Amino acid sequence: MSMKINVLGVGITKFGELWEKSVFDLALEASQKAIEDSRIDAKKIDAVYVANMLSSKLDGQNHLGSVVTTMLGLNVPAVRVEGACASGGLAIHQGVQAILSGMYNTVLVLGVEKMTDASLCEITTALMGAGSEEERMSGLTFPALYALMARSHMEQFGTTREQMAQVAGKNHFHASLNDKAHFPFAVSLEKVLRSPDVCYPFTLFDASPISDGAAAVILSSKKIKGGVSITASAVATDTIGLSERESLVELKATKIASQKAYEQAGVTISDINIVEAHDCFTIAEIMAMEDLGFCAKGEGGQFIASGHTRLGNKMPVNTSGGLKACGHPVAATGVKQIVEIVDQLRGGMGTRQVKGAKVGLAHNVGGTGATVVVHVLQI
Amino acid sequence: MSMKINVLGVGITKFGELWEKSVFDLALEASQKAIEDSRIDAKKIDAVYVANMLSSKLDGQNHLGSVVTTMLGLNVPAVRVEGACASGGLAIHQGVQAILSGMYNTVLVLGVEKMTDASLCEITTALMGAGSEEERMSGLTFPALYALMARSHMEQFGTTREQMAQVAGKNHFHASLNDKAHFPFAVSLEKVLRSPDVCYPFTLFDASPISDGAAAVILSSKKIKGGVSITASAVATDTIGLSERESLVELKATKIASQKAYEQAGVTISDINIVEAHDCFTIAEIMAMEDLGFCAKGEGGQFIASGHTRLGNKMPVNTSGGLKACGHPVAATGVKQIVEIVDQLRGGMGTRQVKGAKVGLAHNVGGTGATVVVHVLQI
Numbered sequence: 001m002s003m004k005i006n007v008l009g010v011g012i013t014k015f016g017e018l019w020e021k022s023v024f025d026l027a028l029e030a031s032q033k034a035i036e037d038s039r040i041d042a043k044k045i046d047a048v049y050v051a052n053m054l055s056s057k058l059d060g061q062n063h064l065g066s067v068v069t070t071m072l073g074l075n076v077p078a079v080r081v082e083g084a085c086a087s088g089g090l091a092i093h094q095g096v097q098a099i100l101s102g103m104y105n106t107v108l109v110l111g112v113e114k115m116t117d118a119s120l121c122e123i124t125t126a127l128m129g130a131g132s133e134e135e136r137m138s139g140l141t142f143p144a145l146y147a148l149m150a151r152s153h154m155e156q157f158g159t160t161r162e163q164m165a166q167v168a169g170k171n172h173f174h175a176s177l178n179d180k181a182h183f184p185f186a187v188s189l190e191k192v193l194r195s196p197d198v199c200y201p202f203t204l205f206d207a208s209p210i211s212d213g214a215a216a217v218i219l220s221s222k223k224i225k226g227g228v229s230i231t232a233s234a235v236a237t238d239t240i241g242l243s244e245r246e247s248l249v250e251l252k253a254t255k256i257a258s259q260k261a262y263e264q265a266g267v268t269i270s271d272i273n274i275v276e277a278h279d280c281f282t283i284a285e286i287m288a289m290e291d292l293g294f295c296a297k298g299e300g301g302q303f304i305a306s307g308h309t310r311l312g313n314k315m316p317v318n319t320s321g322g323l324k325a326c327g328h329p330v331a332a333t334g335v336k337q338i339v340e341i342v343d344q345l346r347g348g349m350g351t352r353q354v355k356g357a358k359v360g361l362a363h364n365v366g367g368t369g370a371t372v373v374v375h376v377l378q379i
Numbered sequence: 380m381s382m383k384i385n386v387l388g389v390g391i392t393k394f395g396e397l398w399e400k401s402v403f404d405l406a407l408e409a410s411q412k413a414i415e416d417s418r419i420d421a422k423k424i425d426a427v428y429v430a431n432m433l434s435s436k437l438d439g440q441n442h443l444g445s446v447v448t449t450m451l452g453l454n455v456p457a458v459r460v461e462g463a464c465a466s467g468g469l470a471i472h473q474g475v476q477a478i479l480s481g482m483y484n485t486v487l488v489l490g491v492e493k494m495t496d497a498s499l500c501e502i503t504t505a506l507m508g509a510g511s512e513e514e515r516m517s518g519l520t521f522p523a524l525y526a527l528m529a530r531s532h533m534e535q536f537g538t539t540r541e542q543m544a545q546v547a548g549k550n551h552f553h554a555s556l557n558d559k560a561h562f563p564f565a566v567s568l569e570k571v572l573r574s575p576d577v578c579y580p581f582t583l584f585d586a587s588p589i590s591d592g593a594a595a596v597i598l599s600s601k602k603i604k605g606g607v608s609i610t611a612s613a614v615a616t617d618t619i620g621l622s623e624r625e626s627l628v629e630l631k632a633t634k635i636a637s638q639k640a641y642e643q644a645g646v647t648i649s650d651i652n653i654v655e656a657h658d659c660f661t662i663a664e665i666m667a668m669e670d671l672g673f674c675a676k677g678e679g680g681q682f683i684a685s686g687h688t689r690l691g692n693k694m695p696v697n698t699s700g701g702l703k704a705c706g707h708p709v710a711a712t713g714v715k716q717i718v719e720i721v722d723q724l725r726g727g728m729g730t731r732q733v734k735g736a737k738v739g740l741a742h743n744v745g746g747t748g749a750t751v752v753v754h755v756l757q758i
Contacts, residue, residue: 024512047614056435056461060515062508063463066749069616070511070623075635077614078750079469082435082459084442090458094473101479129441132449133403136439235426235456237448244449256454370445371457 005096005230008218009038010339015213015327016182023055023114028071030214031110038218046104048078051091051111051331057126058118084130086366088334089373095219096233105221111335112214123210130367132241143199143207145242145368150201150283152248161201163301164282165192168205168324170310175321177352182211182327206282211327215335228345232264232376240370251369254291258374265376269293273357274344276337278365279322288363316354334364345379384475384609387597388417389718394592394706395561402434402493407450409593410489417597425483427457430470430490430710436505437497463509465745467713468752474598475612484600490714491593502589509746511620522578522586524621524747529580529662531627540580542680544571546661547584547703549689554700556731561590561706585661590706594714607724611643611755619749630748633670637753644755648672652736653723655716657744658701667742695733713743713752724758
């Protein structure tokens with residue numbers, strides 16, 4: 001099916017350790033910014049989709065849909081959408097569906113997460129809610145699960161620590177140009193390689209951080225002249241556990257979702273100018289390049305090393321800084337990717353601008369690839 | 380807008396204290412039953428919507444969408460939908476939207492909750508995730524919040540303890556005919572009134588229980604001859620906290636959602652033959668009768684006492700036994716309501732059958748009315 005869902009406006013908070021802000025503050029701030037950017041009255045919003053993974057566990061608040069409509073003074077339908085770290089992308093997908101259904105004309109999609117008030121033990125346990133029973137019961141963590149994938153990739157394809165470090169280096173460089181980023185500074189390859197070990201082959205700088213933040217978009221059936229549209233919204237799932245997969249070096253759900261998305265949008269990979277990819281660990285961006293079809297399987301390491309995806313070159317990936325350096329407030333991430341691409345396609349981002357970008361792709365992953373959401377946006 | 384979403388099949392597990400079954404077992408059982416009832420191959424399912432409120436907190440599992448597709452051997456889109464006790468109704472609403480959008484032709488909507496493994500303290504705390512910050516911080520619980528509404532209703536309209544007890548008596552009688560019910564037995568008015576106090580004016584039998592259970596439906600764009608269709612799906616929200624409302628004796632969101640639903644379906648209240656109403660406490664069913672428009676505000680108590688809504692009379696309410704006696708596995712409830720109405724409209728339910736039922740209404744509430752979902756089904 002073909003689609004054209006118009007993005008009226010976007011909003012984003014600072015990502016980082018925001019100790020002075022609650023999950024409610026963040027939700028309201030991003031929503032209000034998106035409403036303001038849309039130049040609509042909040043009363044025009046027909047429905048609200050709130051992506052959130054951890055508030056039930058960390059804040060004791062489940063009913064975020066109604067919390068948001070209460071803060072906005074609305075009585076409209078609201079629902080919380082969840083699929084681990086892919087919650088944001090899934091909420092966008094629901095928003096797109098809502099408009100395609102003809103039920104609602106204007107919807108607010110919000111992704112919000114407040115993580116830094118919890119202890120490291122609480123947060124690590126809570127995040128394992130994205131994995132399988134077997135994985136949780138074995139004491140595996142997400143760094144460990146992605147490290148298994150990284151090890152396999154290294155063994156099968158000769159991918160190196162240096163190539164992974166280059167993902168971190170590139171994304172930190174991009175974040176140094178983004179004042180909303182959790183870590184708005186560049187790091188040297190040396191620094192990545194010599195930072196403390198997390199879980200072999202990962203050092204601290206191979207991993208995305210625990211962040212607070214929120215992002216929001218207003219989607220509409222109403223076209224605005226020269227505006228950005230979502231032209232594809234595709235989701236796929238894979239086994240919840242890594243051990244049940246046929247391969248440790250690919251995300252099957254990324255392949256399925258991206259193929260569907262290219263078909264929906266009627267684009268080929270050569271049309272894509274800018275990508276926000278789910279780089280929860282450096283290896284994840286390398287595999288994403290392969291699974292999205294930008295390079296052959298096994299060549300992701302060289303593809304990154306070539307500089308192709310660095311700002312200023314052919315197809316910049318993660319100009320926001322990615323999960324790695326912009327930060328990863330889990331359910332906000334998928335919405336933030338859309339905000340970044342909309343901002344880039346609109347132009348006027350200064351030093352971070354990708355010149356002449358017309359087609360962008362957002363790739364959001366839940367767990368170790370159990371849920372993948374791919375969106376294509378065009379201007 | 381008008382709609383006609385076809386229900387291909389339904390499935391439900393036993394509701395109750397199911398200590399031998401996990402949240403995964405329940406999810407799979409209800410899904411398989413719905414697939415079997417639909418006489419379709421599971422491979423025909425295009426997307427999965429899983430309603431669940433508490434698994435993240437009680438089981439440590441967030442990523443239920445992918446858990447379910449994994450169990451069914453599918454790679455299709457899957458998402459968890461949440462809005463406290465209205466999660467089930469919201470998931471049906473998302474399923475309806477998915478089909479109306481043209482994106483998916485056949486969707487599985489599942490509601491599942493596993494509550495009885497947690498301690499009473501854990502579960503009470505977890506359930507307050509449906510309330511406002513203020514309510515949680517004040518130490519209020521849901522029995523206390525609904526008791527405030529009951530007290531106001533008694534004072535303003537002279538509603539009596541006996542009238543409330545009649546809701547429990549009727550719903551237990553209905554449950555005595557439903558072998559899936561948590562409490563499949565009748566209780567006398569005397570027994571309700573003399574059961575232990577929970578929170579004045581409620582005794583134990585005024586309150587719905589903590590239950591395990593799951594329910595599922597298969598929705599489709601494909602019409603089946605003589606099949607049941609969803610002809611309205613409407614959602615409204617109200618302030619998350621009770622203290623911010625204009626009135627304690629009505630659920631504004633019920634009024635808004637039901638008016639929208641009547642319009643969508645093109646029915647009036649006199650067309651409705653059967654209702655599943657959200658009777659988390661007996662007062663809630665009394666208020667629902669008023670807010671859905673079946674009687675004037677303040678007359679809900681007399682309306683119940685008249686016997687009008689008892690099986691065998693004009694418009695039976697909660698033939699399943701309701702939340703009160705069929706049980707209340709929170710996110711399963713909204714889906715169970717749809718299953719009960721589909722079963723009734725199809726006919727052949729024996730002693731529990733509402734004769735000649737053609738139009739049914741399901742009313743699902745989250746929190747103290749912060750989210751309300753109303754569906755109309757017709758054969």
